[in-house]
Amino acid sequence: MFLRKIAATTAFMGLMGSAAFAAGCGPEGQSIRILASDFPAIHAVVGTAQANCGTAAAEFKPNHTTEARQIMNAALTPNPAEYTSVIVANSTLTQLMNDGLVRPLNDLVEKYGEHIKPSQLITIDGQVMAIAFMANSQHLFARKDVLEKVGVSAVPATYEEVLTAAEKIRAAGIMDYPVTMNMKMGWNIGEMFNMVYLGHGGDLFKPGSAEPNVNNEQGIATLNMLKSLMEYANPDILTYASNETQGAWEAGEASLGIMWGSRGNPILDDEGSTKEITSNTVLAAAPTVAGGSIPSATLWWDGITIAANVSDEEAEATFAALVSALNPEMVAAHNDDAVWLLDGFKPGPAAAGVAATAQGGAKPYPMIPYIGIMHGALGAELSDFLKGSESAEQALADVEAAYVTAAKEAGFLK
């Protein structure tokens, strides 16, 4: 990892020398402090920004941590804020905007954003709040060799086909638990519900209000589908998150997986698995469900925000530095690390799933102020049904009750 970073940095130094960048780094001598998650694509963007504009700045301090979401609101609240920028995703932008901690970027986009595409701008009521640079989504991973063995020629396009294929694989005695997915209680189980529920055409809230809307036919159908899938999954599935599902896949224990697109490259690379598994792994769109037309998935983006509580000069320098990294050269050097929303991206096999899911018209993860509370309630209350200790109606009623209690406390409901 460290070596790779060094290699990347030197590569960019070289690029700079070749004068590929007369990149405007904004006001000189500013302090640039960035809070970001810890995965390769984010390292690529922040590392490139540092290579481009690190010398023009008085300091350039990136902090990559998996706990970014937990600390960002506290870190951005004081004035001056601890960080000048946070790299966010759909849900975390809402979390910052709920407290008014990020600034509108319209004027900065005008000044530095000539190569930013309009589709990259995350706007809310005309105000640009973030610049997206990569997309992510959960979708289907399939082992084509295993499917062929049981006579399934096409990768399943619907959840119903996934179940049929899983039954055939089990019946053929190839795998006991052919299905794997991120069902760990908490955030992951809530996200699985969101995906299949949106695939059923459900809405999490009553239109235009913060009232919950999950205890309905689509909700029950969603839970029943999740339960049917679980029949074909490892009994421990309620403890499985991305690391476990990736592990199960790489160990050849599963042949139909619902996993994050960002796991595509780590699975397809030549580490941690055998040639037989990686060469037969196909990444496909998230399945549709119950005759629906859109893939059952939520689309995610990752993007740049600028803190509200910092000086305009620091904001400008930070924005210029980060935006300078969003160029075809950076994409070329890190093509397989992410599904880039940038020019120069050549979708490889690792990006096929996310691309197909987005093209299929899957919905973005809702950017609503109270979505976090709903997601938390889903994560806490659904496991009883999936364990088989209560009815779907009861589980969904519990979700709504838990949501209402928390939303009242947060001030979203009276």
Add this chain to the structure above:
Amino acid sequence: MKHRTFLWFILPTLSAMILFIALPIVSVFIQSLHVGHEQVIVVSESCGPFGCTPTTSIDLEATAKLQEEQPLGKFNGLATYTNRSHLAFQELAEAWRTTQTFGEFWDQVFNLPFYRALIFTLTYTAVVTPMVIVLGLAIAVGVNNLPKFLKGPSIFISLLPFLVTPLVGSLILYWMVDADGVIGATLQRIFDDPSLSLKASTALTWVMLIVYGVWHMLPFSFITFYAGLQTVPEDTMEAAQIDGASKWQSLIHVIVPHLAPLMSFVTLMMLMDNFRVFEPIVSFSAEAHATSLSWIIFNDLRESGNPLYGSAGATSILTVIGVVILLTPVLIRTWRDFNRKSH
């Protein structure tokens, strides 16, 4: 000691206690009486790489004004304590009214997050505490009777579980009980059941957490009792032997009474620690089958993105009250012993 001298003598301790113990609890209590402001919501449109959708966002100016007027949040009295996430009075009454049998009522209670957590927390405390005391004493007596050259190494080995950080210790055990792990796979072989999983059943998860709890806390009671055993007066032991007491009799009638004050101490510590059980639930990913009061607090602060400080505060205060209730019998006993001795 004159009152004045005593006051000066106790002042540093007292102020430290107020500053570091009393004030934080008072602050948590005050926070638990408040909830968030009403959020002023406006309907807007959000656009991004995947198109435009109508959405809602918070009117920051209007919300900030509310915040300035009441920085602590909206006063809510004890309503947070009685809502569904905590004592759930309304839901309990409803369940009592609508259910026919006690079993049905019990199902509904177990469905409420606070009571579900409380039931596991109490079970854990009630099982782990006595087991740790009895086993700790047994190990201490055993080690005490070992030949001298074996004592050092066996004390060291017995202390090991306590040296491992709880989070790490439970993670290690978690991997061992995995279906592919050494314990999990062995159990599958013994019971000849390839689908046997300790993580998939509620009862087995509870057993696993309790076994971990005993394993982790055992060294504490062992080392305390072992230290106590060094103070057993030899005269009394010899007298017991001369009177013809067997080893077992002298253990029950001489050693155990001698260690009684230590047992109260260990019980106190165990009750407090076990009632706050938390780490194993997180590292065993056991949330689907077992939650504890501390886990609820953690979840309220972490899971939804906007921390629910009021809820977390209320659960904290309820935990403190729970600990006080549990400790009362032990404290009363200690107080009586103390009075008896001082007269």
